[in-house]
Amino acid sequence: MTDTSGGDVRLTGISKTYGSFTAVHPLELTVPQGSFFALLGASGCGKTTTLRMIAGLEDPTTGTVFLGDKDVTDLPPYKRPVNTVFQSYALFPHLNVTENIAFGLRRRGIKSVKKQVDDMLELVQLGDFAHRKPHQLSGGQQQRVAVARALINHPQVLLLDEPLGALDLKLRRQMQLELKRIQTEVGITFIHVTHDQEEAMTMADTVAVMNGGRVEQLGAPADLYENPNTTFVANFLGTSNLIEAEVLEAGSDITVTASGAKLHLPAGRCSTSTPTRSGGKLLVGVRPEKISLAHADDAAKIPEGRNRITGRIADSSFIGVSTQYVIDSPVCPELEVYAQNIERDARLVPGAEVVLHWNPEHTFGLDAAQSMLAGTVGSAGTEEAA
Numbered sequence: 152m153t154d155t156s157g158g159d160v161r162l163t164g165i166s167k168t169y170g171s172f173t174a175v176h177p178l179e180l181t182v183p184q185g186s187f188f189a190l191l192g193a194s195g196c197g198k199t200t201t202l203r204m205i206a207g208l209e210d211p212t213t214g215t216v217f218l219g220d221k222d223v224t225d226l227p228p229y230k231r232p233v234n235t236v237f238q239s240y241a242l243f244p245h246l247n248v249t250e251n252i253a254f255g256l257r258r259r260g261i262k263s264v265k266k267q268v269d270d271m272l273e274l275v276q277l278g279d280f281a282h283r284k285p286h287q288l289s290g291g292q293q294q295r296v297a298v299a300r301a302l303i304n305h306p307q308v309l310l311l312d313e314p315l316g317a318l319d320l321k322l323r324r325q326m327q328l329e330l331k332r333i334q335t336e337v338g339i340t341f342i343h344v345t346h347d348q349e350e351a352m353t354m355a356d357t358v359a360v361m362n363g364g365r366v367e368q369l370g371a372p373a374d375l376y377e378n379p380n381t382t383f384v385a386n387f388l389g390t391s392n393l394i395e396a397e398v399l400e401a402g403s404d405i406t407v408t409a410s411g412a413k414l415h416l417p418a419g420r421c422s423t424s425t426p427t428r429s430g431g432k433l434l435v436g437v438r439p440e441k442i443s444l445a446h447a448d449d450a451a452k453i454p455e456g457r458n459r460i461t462g463r464i465a466d467s468s469f470i471g472v473s474t475q476y477v478i479d480s481p482v483c484p485e486l487e488v489y490a491q492n493i494e495r496d497a498r499l500v501p502g503a504e505v506v507l508h509w510n511p512e513h514t515f516g517l518d519a520a521q522s523m524l525a526g527t528v529g530s531a532g533t534e535e536a537a
């Protein structure tokens with residue numbers, strides 16, 4: 152391992168093509184030192200390829216990989232201050248936990264490993280399992296051994312490729328928090344690859360949403376969620392209701408019309424490509440949890456100044472903390488509304504006439520010249536390539 156002074160991971164113009172197929176389009180990406188960074192995207196969008204180019208396991212077709220000020224593009228993997236944890240963990244089955252963790256030190260000829268291994272065992276809370284073999288451990292425990300085995304080399308950057316993929320949902324959630332704790336404790340840069348948007352949002356300071364070999368948007372989880380720039384991000388990160396509309400009045404507050412309904416949204420919440428002039432076509436976006444439902448009989452009680460749409464409940468599913476409604480409206484088929492289960496209105500059942508209403512501030516605007524379905528489950532947009 153080479154010692155380089157700390158620094159950001161910087162990819163400039165990095166791309167990868169296989170024959171005529173472009174897996175990663177030229178990419179500009181900076182991962183600040185010490186951050187927890189997630190690469191999020193659907194299967195085949197180029198996450199692993201990007202990670203492997205940072206690790207040195209894949210030669211980029213174009214571009215440069217910097218670690219701090221150092222160009223490492225031509226360095227072999229073992230000379231980069233980078234370690235990778237793969238989905239399969241790849242532990243040595245014949246070695247116990249201690250020896251698996253000590254492996255990197257032993258390979259470098261370091262004899263006295265006890266102190267460092269003990270520190271790692273404590274960090275990943277596996278002190279009682281030091282003498283077990285991998286097959287005597289649960290998936291989550293094996294995963295922690297894999298993390299410890301990588302961290303003992305004091306990499307500048309730890310790359311994690313779907314490391315929680317093999318775990319069941321509950322353990323996955325637990326390990327997400329565990330990995331976040333470890334990262335905060337050791338303070339090194341983690342680059343975590345996942346196709347699970349909740350996982351990315353739970354763990355990362357910064358999420359880069361990838362689509363078809365490109366980073367479509369990058370930002371803090373809450374920022375991406377509240378202000379998606381594209382329909383792909385709006386749909387891939389959680390659920391968005393997207394309503395086709397036309398601008399009536401432009402200003403700092405934009406008034407639009409959608410099938411006769413007048414809606415308002417702040418100009419500041421429109422993506423840069425959104426046409427906000429009068430007559431422009433845009434997509435009005437609102438998240439399902441931002442919408443309140445009122446029975447049509449109570450329409451008069453809805454406060455002034457809220458966006459409102461009428462419709463009929465097509466479907467409702469009780470899922471414990473919330474009830475998820477699907478509403479048919481002339482403005483938009485299949486609007487989704489999530490209502491917390493606090494005081495439930497017994498009249499809100501399928502077939503009921505309702506009014507959906509929400510604060511205009513909670514509305515975002517997107518360019519209508521893109522597929523509304525991009526990023527939804529099963530849409531081709533999640534795997535458009537080259």
Ligand SMILES: Nc1ncnc2c1ncn2[C@@H]1O[C@H](COP(=O)(O)OP(=O)(O)OP(=O)(O)O)[C@@H](O)[C@H]1O
Pocket residue numbers: 169172173174192193194195196197198199200201346536
């Ligand atoms: N050696 C290769 N030869 C040709 N095509 C490849 C090769 N490796 C990867 N690809 C293609 O490049 C694209 C990106 O692959 P990559 O492994 O980076 O995807 P990913 O985002 O990690 O997906 P997943 O979530 O399924 O792991 C895919 O379409 C894949 O088929």
Ligand SMILES: [Mg+2]
Pocket residue numbers: 198199200
């Ligand atoms: Mg992958």
